[in-house]
Amino acid sequence: MDIEYYETEIAGQTKPDKPKRPYLKRQHTTEEAEEYVKLLKEWEKLYEDYKSLVKARREYLQDIHNRFKSACLEENGLLDHPNKEKIFGYVWERHHSDGLKSVYDELEELAMLFRTPKKVVQESC
Numbered sequence: 001m002d003i004e005y006y007e008t009e010i011a012g013q014t015k016p017d018k019p020k021r022p023y024l025k026r027q028h029t030t031e032e033a034e035e036y037v038k039l040l041k042e043w044e045k046l047y048e049d050y051k052s053l054v055k056a057r058r059e060y061l062q063d064i065h066n067r068f069k070s071a072c073l074e075e076n077g078l079l080d081h082p083n084k085e086k087i088f089g090y091v092w093e094r095h096h097s098d099g100l101k102s103v104y105d106e107l108e109e110l111a112m113l114f115r116t117p118k119k120v121v122q123e124s125c
Contacts, residue, residue, distance in 0.1 A: 021047075091107045
C-alpha cells in the first residue's frame with residue numbers, strides 16, 4: 001500500500017485562516033460606528049466563506065481517512081471481519097499520532113490474530 005500517498009494528501013490540507021472580527025471601542029464617534037457596521041458586514045461574509053472552507057476540508061480529510069482505513073483492512077484481509085471497526089479503531093487510537101505507517105504496521109501485526117487461516121476454512125467445508 002502507498003502510505004506516502006495518504007500522508008501527502010493529509011499534509012497538503014492546510015487549515016484556512018480565520019478572519020478577525022472587527023471591534024468597536026467604547027468611546028466611539030458616529031463615523032467609527034458606521035465604519036464598524038460596514039466592516040462587520042464584510043466580516044460576516046468572510047466568516048461564512050471560512051466556515052465553508054473548514055467544512056470542505058473536514059469532509060475531504062474524512063474521505064482520505066475512510067479510504068486509508070478501507071485500504072488497510074482490505075490489504076490485511078479484514079475487510080469482511082465482523083469486528084473490523086473495533087479492530088481499526090483500537091489501532092488508530094493507539095498509533096495515529098505516530099503516523100500512518102505505524103497504524104498500518106500495527107494493524108498488519110494484529111491481523112494475524114483475527115484472520116481465519118484459509119487452510120482451516122477449506123478443511124471445514
